[in-house]
Amino acid sequence: MRAETPAIPAEIEEEGNKIATERLVFFSDAVIAIAITLLALELPIPKGDTTARAWYDFHHNFGDYLAFLISFVVIANAWFAHHWLYRYVERVHRRVAGINMVWLLTIVVTPFATRVLVGDDTAFPMAFTLYAGIQAASQLTFVAIILTIRRDHLTAAEVPPRTFNRGITRSLAMAIVFLISIPLAYRSHWAFALWALNGYFGRLIGLGLDRRKSGPKT
Amino acid sequence: MRAETPAIPAEIEEEGNKIATERLVFFSDAVIAIAITLLALELPIPKGDTTARAWYDFHHNFGDYLAFLISFVVIANAWFAHHWLYRYVERVHRRVAGINMVWLLTIVVTPFATRVLVGDDTAFPMAFTLYAGIQAASQLTFVAIILTIRRDHLTAAEVPPRTFNRGITRSLAMAIVFLISIPLAYRSHWAFALWALNGYFGRLIGLGLDRRKSGPKT
């Protein structure tokens, strides 16, 4: 169509763009799916030769199960955010794929950070710092992905740039909450509570609120 | 096409719906595939320096192999149910994606519940309760997915709501059987038998019965 293109015709390039985007999304999905499933790999077996003792041990390990659930929600939220963002993305270039890979790195190390948080061998403030630091880095990297997509118009022409404002605000808010929680962890285990205050974990439960966005009405 | 849409044109939104549904299905498939493959990760090696002793140890571990097979069938059935359901789904919203994620959580912890059931360290009634409780929760969550899809018309317009009746009935029946089996486990190991009576595991073998549904006749 455009004769001045020296090497590869525009249609081929465009078809290539579509496939490249699908692969990036697919690869991200696979990495996230593996990370979220590996979380459950080291859940502690509740031990006890009577039912009462086994339940007691179950409650004793409650912190481990809770940490698993928190990380499950953290990674699930990462997937939801990615799912929302790439809904309108039409093509990707090396730069956005590179930032996306750094973001996947923060996902891949989250099961490790969970193990550190759960283990009895690591001082709490350090384990908390590692976990919250990785999550803050994850949110900031995600903001970088959104900004790159918006700046380089990687979406369909009809998608207005302000579509992404909500995602940027939300990710920035989360990054700030994770960063603020770090110094608190040196004082008290209640640093966790800050995450909850953020409504972070409320997202999964409160999904219904914005379901009108992509919902019933065609 | 519809001028009153403020932000994103309807076609883009529709294309986005299609991609979003595919990704949800894909992500679910990946999680299920990983969970079902991880099941085999801790199968006990049959030990013995003579063939006879090794086979003896193999039979000795029979309970472990059986538990693996049961969990394989349980997760395979979950996949079949998901496969059947999403066949007609055309779009997803945050709420259904959220419930789907909770459902995936029950899949992700099934290998863990299998390890508890198999281990010698946990009192049988407690291990059984954990396993059956997770499966009942899985079935009830699945019913919630079906009801949400039906209520919010997330299928093609031509798919009549009663299409889903069979799925709802089946999942509810399974949930009930799993829940009833729990108190029985405090009496006897034969609580397992109840699952079999349900014809639950007969589904995989008896697949041919309803093959006419999607079969040869175009």
Next chain:
Amino acid sequence: MRAETPAIPAEIEEEGNKIATERLVFFSDAVIAIAITLLALELPIPKGDTTARAWYDFHHNFGDYLAFLISFVVIANAWFAHHWLYRYVERVHRRVAGINMVWLLTIVVTPFATRVLVGDDTAFPMAFTLYAGIQAASQLTFVAIILTIRRDHLTAAEVPPRTFNRGITRSLAMAIVFLISIPLAYRSHWAFALWALNGYFGRLIGLGLDRRKSGPKT
């Protein structure tokens, strides 16, 4: 289009067929990919404080590395066969999906069978029987998939039934070789050699021979 269809119009059913087939193929790919990657999870670390000793230990573990490679080729061949077969499949029904799931079960337990074969704790004939038995079952299940697809015309109308003859012959031949090798294992470790004689492992290397099938010529 066809008024006599009571519930779901034919076009929706057909679109559903296409998606259902894609999901089955996709799910199979994911399971095979995980199984083949998990193989490498327990490769023994060559130990030694000098380079010479570490290389010596590497050679000492040669059997383990070889078993890994054999299983890699076995699972890779399973994927190639699946890849070839589903190339022309247009729809799947519950029965073929069920048999496919049993086939996936044989893939999922192959890393386990490899660990048994490699371990020093299991008498060789028993370990060999387990491995070869699983592979024979895998090949026979695969034949059952091909026969079901052919009988129920799950391919495009234009694909002649004899297309599948080569696949049936090959899988049957492999099943027979695996079954024959079992009694030999009670005599000698050279039972392995029978697999090689079959040209089984020659397939990967000799791929070029039949590349004209789907090759350069459009």
Next chain:
Amino acid sequence: MRAETPAIPAEIEEEGNKIATERLVFFSDAVIAIAITLLALELPIPKGDTTARAWYDFHHNFGDYLAFLISFVVIANAWFAHHWLYRYVERVHRRVAGINMVWLLTIVVTPFATRVLVGDDTAFPMAFTLYAGIQAASQLTFVAIILTIRRDHLTAAEVPPRTFNRGITRSLAMAIVFLISIPLAYRSHWAFALWALNGYFGRLIGLGLDRRKSGPKT
């Protein structure tokens, strides 16, 4: 369309080609995603009952974390290269699928090679040789994939053969650097530095340089 085709009509064959290519790409993506996520499975937990001691242990394990990051970048780069190459591939035959499978083998063993490199039990030159040898083999196999695709015209007709020159040059350069670094490792740990000099790890950071290739301008 072409009456002389004896068995399968050309359109079916072409549709089959498209699906076969997608599956190969998909399967590769899944294997790479699993390998990259498994890397993090054995990251050492930083231990210490005070924050200071835990951070000290974290720094003490720095080599392990660095090796994880190096392998993450190595596998990520493998994915980027694969992503770039298959962008224009339209069909695959058995031979290219076979070479692709050998290439995947080098990916699958990379987490293992990382564990060897990180472990204290293996003499450094041997561990380094194993790692660098696998990476050199990976790059050379990748060159073989590119050459096969170019020779057998597996791309769309409009893609000029010289499109692939850059990829061949880059992979060959990497293979050479990895091979040269091996004898150096018998002298000094600074053999690692050679990899960095190559700008190998600079690729991920310096992505922006060639983003104009598939970037903003439609």
